[in-house]
Amino acid sequence: MEGFRVLEIKKSVFENNDREADKLRQELKKEKTFLLNLMSSPGSGKTTTLKATIAALKDEMRIGVMEADIDSDVDAHTIAETGAKVIQLHTGGMCHLDAGMTKQGLEGLGTENIDFAILENVGNLVCPAEFDTGAVKNAMILSVPEGHDKPLKYPLMFSICDVLLVNKIDVMPYFDFDLEKCREYVKKLNPNITIIPISARTGEGIGEWADWLRTQVAEWNK
Amino acid sequence: MEGFRVLEIKKSVFENNDREADKLRQELKKEKTFLLNLMSSPGSGKTTTLKATIAALKDEMRIGVMEADIDSDVDAHTIAETGAKVIQLHTGGMCHLDAGMTKQGLEGLGTENIDFAILENVGNLVCPAEFDTGAVKNAMILSVPEGHDKPLKYPLMFSICDVLLVNKIDVMPYFDFDLEKCREYVKKLNPNITIIPISARTGEGIGEWADWLRTQVAEWNK
Numbered sequence: 001m002e003g004f005r006v007l008e009i010k011k012s013v014f015e016n017n018d019r020e021a022d023k024l025r026q027e028l029k030k031e032k033t034f035l036l037n038l039m040s041s042p043g044s045g046k047t048t049t050l051k052a053t054i055a056a057l058k059d060e061m062r063i064g065v066m067e068a069d070i071d072s073d074v075d076a077h078t079i080a081e082t083g084a085k086v087i088q089l090h091t092g093g094m095c096h097l098d099a100g101m102t103k104q105g106l107e108g109l110g111t112e113n114i115d116f117a118i119l120e121n122v123g124n125l126v127c128p129a130e131f132d133t134g135a136v137k138n139a140m141i142l143s144v145p146e147g148h149d150k151p152l153k154y155p156l157m158f159s160i161c162d163v164l165l166v167n168k169i170d171v172m173p174y175f176d177f178d179l180e181k182c183r184e185y186v187k188k189l190n191p192n193i194t195i196i197p198i199s200a201r202t203g204e205g206i207g208e209w210a211d212w213l214r215t216q217v218a219e220w221n222k
Numbered sequence: 223m224e225g226f227r228v229l230e231i232k233k234s235v236f237e238n239n240d241r242e243a244d245k246l247r248q249e250l251k252k253e254k255t256f257l258l259n260l261m262s263s264p265g266s267g268k269t270t271t272l273k274a275t276i277a278a279l280k281d282e283m284r285i286g287v288m289e290a291d292i293d294s295d296v297d298a299h300t301i302a303e304t305g306a307k308v309i310q311l312h313t314g315g316m317c318h319l320d321a322g323m324t325k326q327g328l329e330g331l332g333t334e335n336i337d338f339a340i341l342e343n344v345g346n347l348v349c350p351a352e353f354d355t356g357a358v359k360n361a362m363i364l365s366v367p368e369g370h371d372k373p374l375k376y377p378l379m380f381s382i383c384d385v386l387l388v389n390k391i392d393v394m395p396y397f398d399f400d401l402e403k404c405r406e407y408v409k410k411l412n413p414n415i416t417i418i419p420i421s422a423r424t425g426e427g428i429g430e431w432a433d434w435l436r437t438q439v440a441e442w443n444k
Binding site for chain 1: 263264265266291292293294296297315317344345346347348349352365367368369371372374375376377378390393396397
């Protein structure tokens, strides 16, 4: 028994993704389910961050995770070990998820007993930024080894996110990563973004990140 | 004076990308220009690797670089400092380059005096794998901080490359990266791929990489 199910999601048939995304948010509001869309490059630590996030919040809220991947099940296995409800979404080569695909995922996951749903998007800083998934908030992870110049190179992604986690700060001494410069580049693109430095591995900053999530979930259920 | 020119490339109008790619390779063959398509995630060290590659080969061959980016000029500035001929390609939001776009780039760069042309593709492990650019060889970089499980998650990219550079091996002690497991995953997808561990920062492995390139360029000009 795997502990999770694999869903092959189909290309959406909707012409107007923004309208579908708004409709999905309205449904989530009615069901009192908060949906977070988590994006990043491959290898920036999305799954490890998710594990730390689930550990911090699982006693307070019912968490469900959708692991979007082109083909594999690696991440769903990891998340299933945390005890959270998880479903693997296969995008069949698609490089992003839109609202229609996210809706298929939520239906597969089942949201009636979920307070906090997380979509781990495909590892990609380009295409996922272009499609509203219907999530309540967008989060992204930039990891220290990737470099502080990434906001200059992938500006749309940094512009559409509500929160940026700067991950792997435990290895900061081994890289030329300038956190202040990163902050400056990001804030120029997106003055309202919240920036939280974390290390998913050591747990540093996870408290602040969990607090941010608690506030958002409470706000959504008001 | 910038030392390079910025070219806004347009969406290709060709229906059959594979045919255009083959045509482009034939033209390159006639001109005795070897084209390498270099792909990776954001932040894996493509530009630093390029700098080290140019330093190793610039006295033996005339090198030209096309820096593809959605919007910025950061990398072209860095490469221009090496003295190599460089052009910045703006993809206007496109997440990959196809053969038509690469052809526009090569015309902008001017290949008549170039022996070795390099296309630094958009940082993305998904979409660039799906489009033949017309390059003679495909190379990709996976960096140690990204993790050894990436071949499982982005199989197409690892399948279509002729050579894989495993970069940032100088920080191996600070990450849980298993080079043997990585090799095993990659070879299962692509038994003929050449795998070269490097550190673009310290120069380790760059000699072997330069040798591989010398062999390929010589082979192409036979």
